[in-house]
Amino acid sequence: QKEVEQDPGPLSVPEGAIVSLNCTYSNSAFQYFMWYRQYSRKGPELLMYTYSSGNKEDGRFTAQVDKSSKYISLFIRDSQPSDSATYLCAMSEPNTGFQKLVFGTGTRLLVSP
Amino acid sequence: DAGVTQSPTHLIKTRGQQVTLRCSPKSGHDTVSWYQQALGQGPQFIFQYYEEEERQRGNFPDRFSGHQFPNYSSELNVNALLLGDSALYLCASSRQVKTSYGYTFGSGTRLTVV
Numbered sequence: 755q756k757e758v759e760q761d762p763g764p765l766s767v768p769e770g771a772i773v774s775l776n777c778t779y780s781n782s783a784f785q786y787f788m789w790y791r792q793y794s795r796k797g798p799e800l801l802m803y804t805y806s807s808g809n810k811e812d813g814r815f816t817a818q819v820d821k822s823s824k825y826i827s828l829f830i831r832d833s834q835p836s837d838s839a840t841y842l843c844a845m846s847e848p849n850t851g852f853q854k855l856v857f858g859t860g861t862r863l864l865v866s867p
Numbered sequence: 868d869a870g871v872t873q874s875p876t877h878l879i880k881t882r883g884q885q886v887t888l889r890c891s892p893k894s895g896h897d898t899v900s901w902y903q904q905a906l907g908q909g910p911q912f913i914f915q916y917y918e919e920e921e922r923q924r925g926n927f928p929d930r931f932s933g934h935q936f937p938n939y940s941s942e943l944n945v946n947a948l949l950l951g952d953s954a955l956y957l958c959a960s961s962r963q964v965k966t967s968y969g970y971t972f973g974s975g976t977r978l979t980v981v
Contacts, residue, residue: 762907797871797957797972798910842909854900854923855970857909 757781760843760858769867773830777843777858780824784845784856787819789828792840792860801841802828833865869894871973873958879979880948886978888943892960893971898922899941900970901933902957910957916941917963945978953980 760777767773775789785806790798802817804810804826810817816829826845830837840862844855872891880886892899898917902910912925916935935941939960945952955977959970 758909760909795974797959797974798970799972800970844909854912854915854925855910857911859907859909 755780756859757856758843758845758858761861762859764862764864766864766866767833769833769835769865771833771865773833773837773863773865775828775830775841775843775861775863777826778824779826779845779856781845781847781856782821782824783847785848786846787817787826788844788855789815789817790842790844790857792842794839798842830863833863835865835867838863838865871958871960871971873956873973873976875976876974877977877979879981882948882950882980884948885944885946886948888945888956888958888976888978890941890943890958890960890973892939892941892958896960896962896971897939898961898963899935899939900959900961901941901943902959902972903927904955904957904975906954913943948980950980953978 758779787804789802792798804817804819807819807821814831818827840860842860843858874889900915901913904910913927914924915922919935930946932944955975957975958973
């Protein structure tokens with residue numbers, strides 16, 4: 755079993771829809787949770803970062819962490835065609851800091867005009 | 868401000884050969900990490916270099932080695948290439964200070980082993 759599980763998709767939605775992306779994990783030592791966006795032929799770029807449990811909002815993006823369920827989510831409001839990309843969740847333990855990330859497989863998102 | 872630059876962008880090698888990939892970190896960053904991303908998978912941590920030393924290592928064999936230079940740039944070397952080494956190799960830079968978080972990734976080197 756992988757430490758981090760993520761549905762690979764693809765997830766297809768119409769423009770303007772609310773998108774929900776999720777990851778589950780098995781390592782209870784994970785404390786730092788991140789979401790990266792990766793466009794085709796590009797490296798991942800950091801979207802959101804959350805420490806421990808709770809919610810964090812940044813513009814159209816909201817990240818949620820539920821450590822009791824070992825479940826994290828990323829919500830995208832008013833989705834745009836430019837949001838079409840692969841979204842990767844990533845996590846790390848306190849003793850390794852942000853330097854050693856464990857990634858999910860990524861969910862491919864397609865937003866149609 | 869240049870971000871993380873990696874070279875070459877694409878590379879084709881024959882099984883059994885050796886390869887060297889190069890990375891220049893973002894200005895102001897002193898730590899370089901390397902990840903392997905197989906097709907359809909998330910990146911997997913190979914190792915991290917800081918102060919010219921390997922600080923952390925993932926679950927990769929000794930065929931994978933690296934180096935960091937005084938200007939913080941880094942190289943990833945892979946010996947005795949296997950078909951399974953075909954992947955996108957990502958370099959990520961950051962600052963080592965504890966308040967630093969997240970990486971800046973390069974666009975990667977696509978390695979194909981035939």
